[in-house]
Amino acid sequence: MRAVTYELVHQSKDCGARAGILHTPHGDILTPVFMPVGTQATVKAMTTPELKAIGAQILLSNTYHLFLRPGEEVVQKAGGLHRFMNWDGAMLTDSGGYQVFSFADRKAITEEGVTFQSHLDGSAKFISPEVSIGVQEALGADIMMAFDECVPYGADEAYTEDSMYRTLRWLDRCMARKTRSDQALFGIVQGGFSERLRELSAKETTARDLDGYAIGGISVGEPHEEFLRILRFTVPFLPEEKPRYNMGIGTPDYLFESVEAGIDMCDCVLPTRVARNGQALVHDGKRNMRNARYKEDFSPLDADCSCPTCTNYTRAYLRHLVTAGEIVGAHLLSLHNLYFLLHMMQEMREAILCDSFLDFKASFLRRYLGQ
Template sequence: MSKPFSFLVSACCSQTKARAGVFFTPHGSVETPRFMPVGTLANVKTLTPKQLCETEAQMVLANTYHLHLQPGETIVARAGGLHSFMGWQGPILTDSGGFQVFSLSEIRKITEDGVTFRSPHDGQIINFSPERSIQIQNTLGADVIMAFDECPPYSASREEVEAATSRTYRWLERCIAVHQRTDQALFGIVQGGVHLDLRSTAAQLLAKLELPGYAIGGVSVGEPPELIAKIVQATAPLLPPNKPRYLMGVGTYREMAQAIAAGVDLFDCVIPTRLARHGAALVQGDRWNLKNAQFREDFTPLDRSCPCYTCQNFSRAYLCHLVRAQEILAFTLLSIHNVTELIRFTQRIRAAILSDRFTTEFAHWLTPSLEEDKGR
């Protein structure tokens, strides 16, 4: 009987640590490197599963914390699991809820056992422990589930980060002990803040556990882009080369390209749909505000080279009109394009790695920038 999860590296860049691979799951394979759209509440905002398929998305995310609060994992299970509930038959990854819980800084208490917090929905006191997070994720039924971790903010002291990193490892051991399903891959998360020695120790400890995959967490929580790149470049090569590496919460051109050069395979971020809801389009790494008057009589597509439904059927002028009129269709059409844009970027990088032209074709995005990435 074959293993339900495996990772095959197809090609490696001769000048960087970038690699092109395939991550096999029970609900299909994911070609890496790959951007994964975020579907927090079991939906990628404003998009149907069919529209999502047309963006060439292969794997999507959902969130344990939010689904536990609404509608509850029991209802999802009664619907046949997360895939049936949301009508998406490709691979799904669920976050542990750790980041969301720890962002509730004013209404939660952290102990060795876990986190106690007051529900922002109804004020109910809820306990989230490593065991509870895994039990909820087992019930939801995603292909990849994440270990419950403590995600310290960028402003945390070294002592606080060190304590959180140690606790994250102890919690991971508890997650492993309670994890029940062989058709779900449990990924561990490397924490350590901006301290490279803590990151190194955490990565080496996690690597010894021989998990199906590994994530780098605790970045994009306030650090400047150049510091994120430094953390990833130091951490990713320490993780097992025969397992997928996932950089959590990152989705700009420059950040993804630099992380891929360090050996990262998977990415997620809310950027494409969030920008769409604010009337903005991502076009070849730039962010365009479609409310701007310059688009009112521009009858060309957002990007002539883009194969998405939006670019093939509508003009910048029409999108400008929808955004200015606050029509809901604007959010859908811009989300279709923005999600396609980031997936295509990782697809192009994959093709460049396979032909060993990564550093040549993506040199612009691999160089450090003193300015914040335009796609942010």
């Protein structure tokens, strides 16, 4: 019996978009779904009851950061990540691979794993496939991600191919190390921007009987057309009966493109990160709340949004909080941005069920992008 299973409810008639249910030990998740990122066991500026109230179904936390601080032993003693952060919904943990390659200092990659200096204090650390799975099992998330290497955009094909095959070997070691039957394991398709390598990686990864499959290594700074090319090329190689996850996707246009291609799950730090910089995601596009034009604007942030921020506060007040550096400003914008994306994904699901996804996408993005 698998810890996590996928149930297809409806396939769109006009594209690859699909509505489903992800069954997990901590509840069912209606897909397509956006996963707020709680990197260090917290979604920045948010409490778990607030996340539940605005419709979050599943959160993502990160192995690399929790491995460094407070350490998986502390979380395990607390009863696991769910109890530690008071979240009774589903949880996914990233393997730490992306963060090791992005944030760690002076890293050395070998077949065994990655030795690196902590970005916190410079101390020497080591993560391997076995360490990553051991940490994720201690954290106790419903879904664990296999340890992989995410190569940067522009990496040459020879290195990308070596990295892709190393990721496959690391996947086998992750599978061998896994001991808990109440946790799922997802593999990650890599291969950079080479269709040849993406096909090889997808076929080899899906040949392993895993609980789900992710696409990694896109939305890493490449041109939009390159993102679309690799996304649309790769998804058809992923099994229809398993959940499909596109990693690190958080802007409305990329979320629509992912769902249209047949993706079920996406995540990104974007909604809370831009909120801390005073930016709101609204139906008419991105809004910089530092702008002086809002100083005496007493209308809601987004007239078509029913989140607590838009229901209770004006643009003038939010601008005041942001320009004054008040913490509650980041909180209220984070709450709104998360609600905006979560509600957008719910509307996508409804459109899929009504076979009107492409019409909804065109209408939404025409207004959001100002086209």
